[in-house]
Amino acid sequence: xxxxxxxxxxxxxxxxxxxxxxxxxxxxxxxxxxxxxxxxxxxxxxxxxxxxxxxxxxxxxxxxxxxxxxxxxxxxxxxxxxxxxxxxxxxxxxxxxxxxxxxxxxxxxxxxxxxxxxxxxxxxxxxxxxxxxxxxxxxxxxxxxxxxxxxxxxxxxxxxxxxxxxxxxxxxxxxxxxxxxxxxx
Ligand SMILES: [Mg+2]
Ligand SMILES: [Zn+2]
Numbered sequence: 001x002x003x004x005x006x007x008x009x010x011x012x013x014x015x016x017x018x019x020x021x022x023x024x025x026x027x028x029x030x031x032x033x034x035x036x037x038x039x040x041x042x043x044x045x046x047x048x049x050x051x052x053x054x055x056x057x058x059x060x061x062x063x064x065x066x067x068x069x070x071x072x073x074x075x076x077x078x079x080x081x082x083x084x085x086x087x088x089x090x091x092x093x094x095x096x097x098x099x100x101x102x103x104x105x106x107x108x109x110x111x112x113x114x115x116x117x118x119x120x121x122x123x124x125x126x127x128x129x130x131x132x133x134x135x136x137x138x139x140x141x142x143x144x145x146x147x148x149x150x151x152x153x154x155x156x157x158x159x160x161x162x163x164x165x166x167x168x169x170x171x172x173x174x175x176x177x178x179x180x181x182x183x184x185x
Pocket of ligand 1: 009
């Protein structure tokens with residue numbers, strides 16, 4: 001079985017621009033390429049897991065995400081000679097504007113459905129994998145899936161809503177520190 005790093009997109013891997021699908025506005029977070037390269041070289045499979053309620057709310061069509069993911073990998077290749085191995089997203093929202101996406105689902109973080117599906121499809125050992133994110137909903141999804149978790153404490157979490165699954169294994173100030181903590185150096 002493979003060990004994976006599950007990584008949140010907005011505010012973790014790339015700078016958060018709400019509901020953005022404009023390729024020109026995509027910027028990697030500091031040292032994202034270097035951090036992911038180190039994790040990849042250590043044998044971790046890299047899986048992006050992102051809530052994309054912008055699709056549910058009609059901000060951009062689902063088909064545009066493919067280009068966003070391609071752009072992210074292009075930037076990662078340029079910066080760190082590394083790529084995300086798999087991309088998973090939840091297009092749903094319970095109060096979606098578009099009926100097609102309006103439903104309670106188990107893939108929207110803080111629920112762990114995306115991680116569980118990715119684990120099944122890619123033979124991932126969840127207990128020896130990590131979820132990295134910038135808010136406690138990411139931490140909860142990772143903990144519910146049985147992974148270790150890292151909160152990137154960069155100011156994006158503002159509510160700090162407590163809960164049984166909302167304590168991260170570790171807290172890091174950025175992606176490179178997170179990678180170093182995972183690799184114990
Ligand atoms: Mg985020
Ligand atoms: Zn969903």
